[in-house]
Amino acid sequence: MDADIEQFVKNFPQCELASHSPTLAQCLLWDYPQKQRRCLQWLDVAIVNSANTNTTVEKLRAVFATQCLPSTVVTGNGAVFTSKEFETFLHHNGIQPILSAPYHPSSTGQLERTVQLFKEGIKRARSGD
Numbered sequence: 001m002d003a004d005i006e007q008f009v010k011n012f013p014q015c016e017l018a019s020h021s022p023t024l025a026q027c028l029l030w031d032y033p034q035k036q037r038r039c040l041q042w043l044d045v046a047i048v049n050s051a052n053t054n055t056t057v058e059k060l061r062a063v064f065a066t067q068c069l070p071s072t073v074v075t076g077n078g079a080v081f082t083s084k085e086f087e088t089f090l091h092h093n094g095i096q097p098i099l100s101a102p103y104h105p106s107s108t109g110q111l112e113r114t115v116q117l118f119k120e121g122i123k124r125a126r127s128g129d
């Protein structure tokens with residue numbers, strides 16, 4: 001039964017359009033938290049008018065207040081994540097930043113795949129399938 005479902009999904013037109021080749025670069029493995037009450041990994045998405053440092057810090061504060069304070073945050077190398085204000089925010093909260101390799105997003109394959117799956121889900125939802 002599982003094989004039948006897998007085959008059906010692989011041949012479903014919307015799934016075929018959204019599928020991607022596997023990443024060839026070696027993925028980074030992240031350490032699991034050593035302390036209790038630390039979070040594992042999740043994706044949090046917010047709709048914003050402007051993707052700037054202030055907005056990002058504000059959204060992260062809200063997430064951390066309702067979820068938990070992570071020991072690390074994995075981000076890209078955009079200006080928001082490399083700004084002094086963002087660095088200070090992480091430092092004051094005891095969070096270690098992990099930046100993806102510049103021009104090589106597949107080095108953080110786990111993060112990239114999570115974002116990719118989210119975007120594919122949004123596309124499917126918009127197409128009505």
